[in-house]
Amino acid sequence: xxxxxxxxxxxxxxxxxxxxxxxxxxxxxxxxxxxxxxxxxxxxxxxxxxxxxxxxxxxxxxxxxxxxxxxxxxxxxxxxxxxxxxxxxxxxxxxxxxxxxxxxxxxxxxxxxxx
Amino acid sequence: xxxxxxxxxxxxxxxxxxxxxxxxxxxxxxxxxxxxxxxxxxxxxxxxxxxxxxxxxxxxxxxxxxxxxxxxxxxxxxxxxxxxxxxxxxxxxxxxxxxxxxxxxxxxxxxxxxxxxxxxxxxxxxxxxxx
Numbered sequence: 001x002x003x004x005x006x007x008x009x010x011x012x013x014x015x016x017x018x019x020x021x022x023x024x025x026x027x028x029x030x031x032x033x034x035x036x037x038x039x040x041x042x043x044x045x046x047x048x049x050x051x052x053x054x055x056x057x058x059x060x061x062x063x064x065x066x067x068x069x070x071x072x073x074x075x076x077x078x079x080x081x082x083x084x085x086x087x088x089x090x091x092x093x094x095x096x097x098x099x100x101x102x103x104x105x106x107x108x109x110x111x112x113x114x115x
Numbered sequence: 116x117x118x119x120x121x122x123x124x125x126x127x128x129x130x131x132x133x134x135x136x137x138x139x140x141x142x143x144x145x146x147x148x149x150x151x152x153x154x155x156x157x158x159x160x161x162x163x164x165x166x167x168x169x170x171x172x173x174x175x176x177x178x179x180x181x182x183x184x185x186x187x188x189x190x191x192x193x194x195x196x197x198x199x200x201x202x203x204x205x206x207x208x209x210x211x212x213x214x215x216x217x218x219x220x221x222x223x224x225x226x227x228x229x230x231x232x233x234x235x236x237x238x239x240x241x242x243x244x245x246x
Contacts, residue, residue, distance in 0.1 A: 019130075057130070
């Protein structure tokens with residue numbers, strides 16, 4: 001997500017970018033939380049929080065992956081056509097690693113979570 | 116007060132609380148009180164006296180819906196709009212939230228740039244029952 005044109009105030013733009021960087025750096029913790037979730041309820045809650053936060057920070061692809069994973073781990077919402085949970089979690093993991101890699105000192109722009 | 120100036124945000128995710136504070140505080144110019152849980156909101160609301168409350172639905176321990184029901188029992192919340200912020204966007208889900216007494220529902224993901232303007236549509240000057 002590029003800085004919206006509405007943010008004419010450069011200081012606000014910098015603040016928002018700082019928040020986005022902080023969100024990216026927190027993704028490893030979110031990923032660990034999902035990977036070590038003791039039960040489906042805990043995983044569901046973690047995915048729900050990620051889906052909401054990713055979208056608010058402009059990472060639409062990441063948010064979409066989280067919502068796909070939510071649907072994959074909710075039996076009540078499945079119609080048989082969903083991507084299996086392990087597969088979508090792998091995509092989510094790859095997307096998160098990609099964002100973290102881009103945010104590293106050797107990286108560039110955060111992007112939108114796509115590779 | 117006859118203007119929307121104080122907003123309480125109840126959200127268990129730290130990153131979302133940050134972006135809400137930035138959106139409503141920095142961009143919107145509101146005085147914002149972020150609360151990490153429904154219990155924290157119930158403990159803080161009387162002292163903060165919000166003009167509007169933004170409330171997440173899915174929260175651990177005390178859900179957003181239960182928080183709303185408890186807020187509505189408090190005298191200080193009379194006439195104060197409570198707007199849910201949720202990923203649940205199906206019409207029947209939205210209807211159910213409104214039926215609980217919410218003034219509106221904002222669907223996640225929200226746009227932090229437009230959110231300050233979006234919440235204004237749910238606010239009106241408070242009419243307090245003299246009883």
